[in-house]
Amino acid sequence: MVFKYQAAVTLAQVAEAAGVGESTVSRVLRNHGSFSGKTRDRVMAAVERLGYVPNRIAGTLASAGSRLVAFVIPSLSNIVFADVLRGAGGTLEENQHQAVFAVTDYDPEREEALVASMLAWRPTAVMLAGYEHTEGTVKMLRAASCRVVELLDVDGVALDLAVGFSNRAAGRESAHFMLKRGYRRIGYVGHDLDRDTRAGKRYSSFRETLSSDRMPLVDQEIHAGASSVEIGRLGLERLLARSPDLDAVYFSNDDMALGGYFHCLARGISIPSQLAIFGYNGLDIGRVTPQPLSTIRTPRVAIGQVAAQLVVANAPPQVVDLGFQLIEGATA
Amino acid sequence: MVFKYQAAVTLAQVAEAAGVGESTVSRVLRNHGSFSGKTRDRVMAAVERLGYVPNRIAGTLASAGSRLVAFVIPSLSNIVFADVLRGAGGTLEENQHQAVFAVTDYDPEREEALVASMLAWRPTAVMLAGYEHTEGTVKMLRAASCRVVELLDVDGVALDLAVGFSNRAAGRESAHFMLKRGYRRIGYVGHDLDRDTRAGKRYSSFRETLSSDRMPLVDQEIHAGASSVEIGRLGLERLLARSPDLDAVYFSNDDMALGGYFHCLARGISIPSQLAIFGYNGLDIGRVTPQPLSTIRTPRVAIGQVAAQLVVANAPPQVVDLGFQLIEGATA
DNA sequence: TTGAAAGCGCTAACAT
């Protein structure tokens, strides 16, 4: 059973009702080309009367760009991507673009399939997380006549545009900070590094930095699935069960770190004197915990904004490094 | 300057390359109608060779449905909507539908504008939060030949489909629970109730329930903007400065409640003996805090799933109440 | 099983 029939009003019907030609209606509606004020009034009156809603499907086919921007992102639960979308949303809207999105769950194969179906909408641009894509994805993207923006990473070679910051530098600076603070027995609690390749980059450069300072990572606990507060709490519990003498732990992100923080609160482990905690992302919630979380704040909203601006301006291929900010906080 | 020209490959070019008619290619690609195995192979070879990606814009115009589902949601930062989107995402994808979205920031006027621009894409359905819309929005939606789904609320009259739960019942049950627990001097910390009308419904039924038990709300602190952990913390601080003798506080949602929880931790206010805290939403993080948060868990992901199923099945107009679950927790 | 041809609702040249 189908509900709601009523064929939509078309531009031709508006033209008819207003007693003008179709192109005149089109011109008035797009406020492009010339027409008299009187004509405009008649057209607008007809539009109003008939409740005409332009058909952008037809419009797009007839003209050039779809003004659709496709986001193919790993997750929606992760506030990071929501922030990027929010940043982009405003700019896109101001420029009459629409955001379309699909979620990969950090699966490169799914990313490939989703990019393919996005491309079918002939978007102005496709926005992806990071540089790690399947060969098929890269091939399609290269062949497509749309802009490609890789987000949240600048460690690698961009397909076209890239807006982000260096995850390697983030891992390195986190390590330097902790060493500078005097921590010597450092552990790591993380989530699926194969899938979240940006977390993987932070991890390896953190680890390498410690090693090159002759202060190697003492122990680590890595969960195979997605990051969450719960997994962070559990991870720290397990890590401490194995290595109770750690004096600091680096977490794969703030969600995980928050879990660790809660574990310490629950167990009466005093922070940072008994155990220091360091996160990554700079989520708002980390500023409001009894002790502000030590972390790295990433410019997520700005990344979305800049990405959108580059796309609407059709800027030349480039990599924009927006950097990040180390927040000393009170947990490390 | 424009980058990346290369006109996309069209179906006509594939037909030419395969030495068959356009309609044959179309049939093969959609696996619809009849064609020989040999023809199929030749077509697929040509598709592969040319790297053809079907143009859904053209396809949609020529046929009927766009298979686009438009979400017009208040916020992306609020995990609630991310969860609903996530729930819907899977089902939509399995049924070859694409999600498009726009964010209103809880502004009904913006909602109206965004609904208008969404309708221009001739979506299969428009999904909105709740029942409170401008007259213009309602008029457009009624006139549109697409399904309309109102999410997260069932207290009111639906335009077409609605999937959610009763916010009034949630407020009422929260009040009953707190009274049953023996709290007598109850306060409220909330955010912008005019904009977040579902929070407003919970608030008023909470308040009415207390009053009808001759135990009226003692004091309240309402912030004009959006909810956040920070605003929750600040709100509780202000409320307690005015009314230090409260024994329990109801928060407009878990983010706010978490802020209140942090405030208590920071000030050494013991929970729940000195002050009880009750939230709303049942976020994952509330299960991992040192004391699990007392709250109401809402079926956000399920709401998205059901909404998507109803739409792809083109089900008759109906209201689906998915209920909610009161979580006793340890903070009240 | 296959192809030819008529649209889908608009935009953009080109006339007038």
Next chain:
DNA sequence: ATGTTAGCGCTTTCAA
């Protein structure tokens, strides 16, 4: 300033 017309790239009859 305005109308006419030829597409945009598909799907869908309708014939063959």
